[in-house]
Amino acid sequence: MLQFLARRILIAIPTVILISVFVFALQKLLPGDPVLAMAGEERDPEVIAYLREKYRLNDPVPVQYLTWIRGVLTGDLGMSLRTNQPVLVLIGQKLPVTIQLAVMAMIFALVIGIPAGILSAVKKGTVTDYAANVVALSGLSVPNFWLGIMLILLVSVRWQLLPASGYVPLSEDPVRSIETMLMPAFVLGTALAATLMRHTRSAMLGVLTSDYVRTARAKGLAERKVILKHALRNALTPIVTLTALLFGELIAGAVLTEQIFTIPGFGKLVVDAVFNRDYAVVQGIVLCTAVGFIVMNIIADALYFVLNPRLRKQ
Amino acid sequence: MSPKPPSHASTLLSVRDLTFRFRGQTQDVVEDVGFVLRRGETLCVVGESGCGKSVTALALMGLLPRNAVRIRSGTVEFRGERYPVNDFDRVARFRGGEMAMIFQEPMTSLNPAFRIGDQIAEAVERHRRCGRAEARARALEMLQRVHIPAAEQRLDEYPHQLSGGMRQRVMIAMALANEPSVLIADEPTTALDVTVQAQILDLMAELQADTGMGIILITHDLGVVAEIATDVAVMYAGHIAEYGSAADVFGDPQHPYTIGLMSSVPRLTGPRQRLTTVPGMVPTIGTMPSGCRFSSRCPFAAPVCAERPPLAEVGPGHRAACHFAPLDRTLELSA
Numbered sequence: 323m324l325q326f327l328a329r330r331i332l333i334a335i336p337t338v339i340l341i342s343v344f345v346f347a348l349q350k351l352l353p354g355d356p357v358l359a360m361a362g363e364e365r366d367p368e369v370i371a372y373l374r375e376k377y378r379l380n381d382p383v384p385v386q387y388l389t390w391i392r393g394v395l396t397g398d399l400g401m402s403l404r405t406n407q408p409v410l411v412l413i414g415q416k417l418p419v420t421i422q423l424a425v426m427a428m429i430f431a432l433v434i435g436i437p438a439g440i441l442s443a444v445k446k447g448t449v450t451d452y453a454a455n456v457v458a459l460s461g462l463s464v465p466n467f468w469l470g471i472m473l474i475l476l477v478s479v480r481w482q483l484l485p486a487s488g489y490v491p492l493s494e495d496p497v498r499s500i501e502t503m504l505m506p507a508f509v510l511g512t513a514l515a516a517t518l519m520r521h522t523r524s525a526m527l528g529v530l531t532s533d534y535v536r537t538a539r540a541k542g543l544a545e546r547k548v549i550l551k552h553a554l555r556n557a558l559t560p561i562v563t564l565t566a567l568l569f570g571e572l573i574a575g576a577v578l579t580e581q582i583f584t585i586p587g588f589g590k591l592v593v594d595a596v597f598n599r600d601y602a603v604v605q606g607i608v609l610c611t612a613v614g615f616i617v618m619n620i621i622a623d624a625l626y627f628v629l630n631p632r633l634r635k636q
Numbered sequence: 637m638s639p640k641p642p643s644h645a646s647t648l649l650s651v652r653d654l655t656f657r658f659r660g661q662t663q664d665v666v667e668d669v670g671f672v673l674r675r676g677e678t679l680c681v682v683g684e685s686g687c688g689k690s691v692t693a694l695a696l697m698g699l700l701p702r703n704a705v706r707i708r709s710g711t712v713e714f715r716g717e718r719y720p721v722n723d724f725d726r727v728a729r730f731r732g733g734e735m736a737m738i739f740q741e742p743m744t745s746l747n748p749a750f751r752i753g754d755q756i757a758e759a760v761e762r763h764r765r766c767g768r769a770e771a772r773a774r775a776l777e778m779l780q781r782v783h784i785p786a787a788e789q790r791l792d793e794y795p796h797q798l799s800g801g802m803r804q805r806v807m808i809a810m811a812l813a814n815e816p817s818v819l820i821a822d823e824p825t826t827a828l829d830v831t832v833q834a835q836i837l838d839l840m841a842e843l844q845a846d847t848g849m850g851i852i853l854i855t856h857d858l859g860v861v862a863e864i865a866t867d868v869a870v871m872y873a874g875h876i877a878e879y880g881s882a883a884d885v886f887g888d889p890q891h892p893y894t895i896g897l898m899s900s901v902p903r904l905t906g907p908r909q910r911l912t913t914v915p916g917m918v919p920t921i922g923t924m925p926s927g928c929r930f931s932s933r934c935p936f937a938a939p940v941c942a943e944r945p946p947l948a949e950v951g952p953g954h955r956a957a958c959h960f961a962p963l964d965r966t967l968e969l970s971a
């Protein structure tokens with residue numbers, strides 16, 4: 323297993339390099355000049371020249387890349403062109419917010435998706451199964467922004483149960499923090515719940531007709547134990563892997579939800595940076611996200627190993 | 637049909653009139669099946685693939701998919717209780733305990749995610765209401781009993797670490813852990829190598845001699861039947877074509893299907909034969925002849941065969957479902 327992980331990490335390295343080159347190149351090809359955006363209304367040529375020099379924008383592009391990547395390797399992602407803060411600090415501030423959102427969304431997704439998947443597999447072909455599938459399909463097809471806005475209108479404006487926006491850090495006031503995140507996490511979690519439900523359902527269906535489930539029944543075990551122990555344990559292996567992968571996607575997908583609920587997270591950082599041509603920040607974020615994705619992928623593979631006795635011992 | 641008259645050994649299990657079909661089908665997959673199993677004896681159920689042997693066994697164990705099957709009739713007498721076959725809740729109470737089953741697929745019948753010791757112990761805990769440690773001790777005892785080498789070590793291994801033969805031994809250990817009085821073995825050796833097959837059958841015979849359990853052995857290996865059967869039920873297309881003691885069915889087969897099966901099998905010795913010797917195919921549910929189910933392949937088929945023959949007595953405790961049985965009398969008449 324260690325060998326396998328080592329191989330995965332070795333493959334990950336060129337992947338990250340490729341992504342970094344790609345991200346850097348794309349930035350250069352985009353229209354718009356960050357310096358013009360920074361220089362203000364007057365566009366004083368002297369200021370512009372000074373800024374270009376300061377951010378080494380006059381160097382040839384490959385040199386710019388190497389300068390940047392050297393910084394990255396030493397833990398320096400550069401400075402934000404706009405706020406003049408280190409990119410790493412910005413990311414460090416915003417990422418925990420988004421991770422909190424993603425974790426809460428994942429909890430919603432797991433708590434709804436997996437039991438619903440089990441139920442609809444066990445009750446295959448019944449009204450329960452159809453109902454679960456209709457709800458899941460709706461969960462997948464309803465756009466997040468619409469669901470978010472409807473929730474705000476209903477829960478916050480009409481019933482005044484939860485705040486529509488206004489983020490409170492977890493460390494400051496945990497209860498209030500979780501309260502403000504409930505709706506966005508739900509919105510973000512619904513689509514995932516639907517995905518998880520459908521995967522759980524099909525995994526369970528595959529397993530419920532297996533010979534070892536029949537053996538479990540032949541032992542005289544109660545049906546609940548047959549399903550929740552013998553069947554679920556095997557159906558869960560791909561689901562756990564999927565969850566790790568979805569978690570990476572969740573962080574990327576949080577952008578829109580954060581906008582709707584005005585949460586000052588990763589998403590807001592990305593949007594602001596892109597609109598302001600804040601190269602260093604965009605690059606830093608994309609690189610972080612890519613690395614995050616790859617790490618989640620490796621974790622997913624590792625989990626698959628851990629959960630599979632057949633692979634574990636070899 | 638009615639069960640055989642009681643003989644010397646005490647009856648463990650008797651089944652009558654078992655008839656059921658799968659939902660959405662217009663014909664029964666199993667019709668009027670009945671038999672008796674006595675203490676210490678082995679009833680072999682033989683017949684070509686698809687004739688309904690496995691589903692009959694699963695019906696007795698209450699393991700048929702509840703909402704996909706319609707049990708139309710069937711009564712079981714077991715442990716002094718008489719109950720309808722579709723009383724699945726009652727069966728659930730003693731399956732794995734008083735009545736246990738092993739399957740044709742040793743490679744996939746154990747849960748790949750759990751240690752084999754735990755899988756056996758689970759069956760013990762369920763029926764003995766005992767603690768973990770006791771169940772584990774019993775699991776170890778059973779692994780030793782089925783002659784698994786280094787049993788203590790094996791207890792903590794996963795199924796993939798064992799060969800097919802070893803896995804079937806584990807299945808037997810699990811099935812016998814609660815000392816069932818009836819063991820149903822559905823082609824327990826079909827998936828195994830020939831030498832391993834013999835070992836598994838010897839093991840079952842050994843354990844039967846120790847415990848006096850009754851075994852229902854489903855097989856299509858006539859050599860095996862000749863060796864170990866006390867009674868034989870020959871199934872064809874969902875019903876019993878012939879039923880009787882092994883001596884009667886082998887020594888004096890009365891149903892043309894049985895005769896076809898036997899004709900190429902050297903008696904009791906010689907290489908084992910598979911049931912592929914009767915020309916033609918088993919009719920499927922849709923193409924089932926309305927009269928005798930065997931008529932589409934029977935060399936003796938006559939106009940009278942358009943009517944379904946009853947499973948009639950041809951000798952003491954020996955029955956055959958053919959209009960022309962008993963054959964010797966028929967031959968005498970025509971001579």
Ligand SMILES: Nc1ncnc2c1ncn2[C@@H]1O[C@H](COP(=O)(O)OP(=O)(O)O)[C@@H](O)[C@H]1O
Pocket residue numbers: 658665683684685686687688689690691692701704
């Ligand atoms: N769950 C099921 N649904 C529908 N048909 C089934 C099901 N299980 C078995 N059958 C059918 O029942 C018949 C008897 O099968 P089976 O008992 O497995 O035969 P065998 O004698 O080879 O053990 C076959 O035609 C099979 O296709």
Ligand code: SF4
Pocket residue numbers: 891892893928929930931932934935936937938940941945957958959960
């Ligand atoms: S009843 Fe007729 S068709 Fe059926 S087995 Fe006897 S002879 Fe053959």
Ligand SMILES: [Mg+2]
Pocket residue numbers: 686689690691822823
């Ligand atoms: Mg079968």
